[in-house]
Amino acid sequence: MTVATTDAALVLEDGRIFRGAAYGARGRTLGEVVFTTGMTGYQETLTDPSYHRQIVVQTAPQIGNTGWNDEDDESDRIRVAGYVVRDPARRASNWRSTRSLDDALTDQGVVGIAEVDTRTLTRHIREHGAMRAGVFSGDALVTDAAMLEAVRASAPMRGADLAGEVSTAESYVVPPRGETRFRVAALDLGIKTNTPRQLADRGVELHVLPSGSTVDELLAVAPDGVFLSNGPGDPETQTAAIELTRQVLAREIPLFGICFGNQILGRALGLGTYKMRFGHRGINIPVLDAATGRVAITAQNHGFALEGEPGQRFDSPFGTARVSHHCANDGTVEGLRCSDVPAFSVQYHPEAAAGPHDAAPLFDEFVTLMEARHAQTH
Incomplete structure (x- = not known):
């Protein structure tokens, strides 16, 4: 899978921008950026309602290897606001898989970004804390100033009744x-x-x-x-x-x-x-x-x-x-x-x-x- 490396951006409220490739649906999504350290279980993570209004960063570098199945969902749909990965699998390989992770994200309108240096991003979150962020791709990929303004105008997690x-x-x-x-x-x-x-x-x-x-x-x-x-x-x-x-x-x-x-x-x-x-x-x-x-x-x-x-x-x-x-x-x-x-x-x-x-x-x-x-x- 050959993709451009500048057709998506993850913008943090402190002004830090990570650029990568569009993954899943194209568009704009806003939420709190957080990281999860699980090496497996990305389908359970994505469908966990506790991740509502959060942009989830996978610290494990390779994601999507086992595709998506119809048994492991923890709710009726993907709940994360956005998804950030480093190296998405080019081909899903598992006997239970019915489609790829990319297809599942696209079908459910979840905007993601791939080819991000998730190690650096995770260290940034550990040092500066979870914060508001946005993933932008396709027509939503506008100027840095406009994207940052949208992020800073979004609702914080503190005080959120969800x-x-x-x-x-x-x-x-x-x-x-x-x-x-x-x-x-x-x-x-x-x-x-x-x-x-x-x-x-x-x-x-x-x-x-x-x-x-x-x-x-x-x-x-x-x-x-x-x-x-x-x-x-x-x-x-x-x-x-x-x-x-x-x-x-x-x-x-x-x-x-x-x-x-x-x-x-x-x-x-x-x-x-x-x-x-x-x-x-x-x-x-x-x-x-x-x-x-x-x-x-x-x-x-x-x-x-x-x-x-x-x-x-x-x-x-x-x-x-x-x-x-x-x-x-x-x-x-x-x-x-x-x-x-x-x-x-x-x-x-x-x-x-x-x-x-x-x-x-x-x-x-x-x-x-x-x-x-x-x-x-x-």
Whole structure:
């Protein structure tokens, strides 16, 4: 595949411009530029709703080798705002592939750029932080000044209320595989496809609710447990979800949150959140369990985090809680556990195959929590 090297541009809000070749759809796209360190799993990355309004840079140099299939999507479509790669595969080669990555991006209107020095770009983001950016190609490739003006006029990620943009519009039910053991209400803040599968495998009938659902709508499901999903944006904007979580905690309904759900639970318990410099995004991030000392290799995708220290205990309106997990790389809060109400959460993705299954037992722990609550109330 021979292409020109100056028919696309990635423009950062600090004025840095990376030039390359158009990849995927042609046009203009704006968002926050972030990098992910996963060597595999680009299809799951692209379809993860947590990447909504983000331009994703792949640090792995070769992307697209296995093409695109019809089984691995984490939602109903590609969710990233834009895509940046170094060396796209000229030919897809995998027995499950139905089309190329380039075709998938083009068909879904995702503007990308290839032949970028992604190592330099990643170092720039690490040094200066995730920031607003734009990918421009085709007729949208205009003067540098005009492109930079468009980027700087775009909305920042801090203060962005995005969960409602990726949440389901209507409630739906995912049946269990086999006998129904428990009924769980899941608040869809940007839920990934594999999460309901993990719960269904454990006999859970999952009722997926829109992000704006009220406590009465949740209680109408008569849930044995409540699940808070992953999702995009600034957790500080999620006042309704935070209040809903407080109502669940007050009723002592077993609760499990992941990623964005971890931040929602934390804010419900009285912790603050902050925007990270460049976030955690990848499938190789070590997390330490304070109680056991064990380290799990995890998949993560978040640009905000909870305030707190490893192993910290703190008082909340619902009793004592503690920071149960932290990142072994930088000490970031990676999990919470309540002592007086049945609730816990983690910042990473136990449904993803990172370690490959180091964190999968967390779903079993959620089931155990519901079993204990059922035995107590009956």
